[in-house]
Amino acid sequence: FCKKILCGDVRVDHTTFPSFVYADGPYSEDNQAQGLFRGEPLTNAYCGVFQGATAARGPPGSNGSGRGSISRIYGISSVRPESIAYIACIVRYVLSNSPIWEPNNGAFKGEEFYKRILKVFQNETFAKETLAFWDWYVYSSPLLMPAPTTATAGAQDQADVILQQLAQASTSTS
Known part of the structure; x- marks a missing residue:
């Protein structure tokens, strides 16, 4: 896979979500929202930044030890898109292979990637x-989750595909 990327056979850009944003498990073309934004690298990084390094290595809902975390210092008690x-x-x-932080890396556009993530959160469910x-x-808040949604594919931009699948799932359950 890496050779294909380096040779230009596979294009890595901001229109598809990388595997680290997905929870471990099978990936479904027909339900691309399944496990989306629940990947362990993403959740661990979030906990590390907002709760502290020890929280990133601990079980869900762990607080970091040592100095006050960003969440504690600023009174953050819920996650935002x-x-x-x-x-x-x-x-x-x-x-990435980039030695410095830069907004764009080849075909990948950082601001567009950020916007596409927020785009998926437009679906209320x-x-x-x-x-x-x-x-x-x-934050160990009570977990009140409805049954997982199912849907079907249909567009090139993965954020659009996911929104279409979620919209279809909403209308089929209404």
């Missing part, structure tokens, strides 16, 4: 389920 998108950009940079998971994972 913008902070998930921000951490995803940081993780993407750390995993997805946003509610995903943020409930994050609040539970990071």
Whole structure:
């Protein structure tokens, strides 16, 4: 896979979500929202930044030890889509081949990646389920989650595909 990327056979850009944003498990073309924004590298990085390094290595809802965490200092007790998108950009940079932080890396446009993450959160059901998971994972908030959604594919930009699948799932359950 890496050779294909280096040779230009596979294009890595901001229109598809990297595997680190997905939870471990099978990937479904027909339900691309399944496990989205629940990947361990993403959740661990979030906990590390907002709760402290020891929280990133601990079980869900762990507080960091030592100095006060960003969450504690600033009174943050819930997760926002913008902070998930921000951490995803940081993780993407750390995993890239770029020696310095830069907004663009080849075909990858950082600001567009950030916007595409926020775009998926426009779906109210997805946003509610995903943020409930994050609040539970990071802050030990009660986890009240409806049954997972299912949907079908249809567009090139993965954020659009996911939104279409979520919209279709909402209309089929109405």
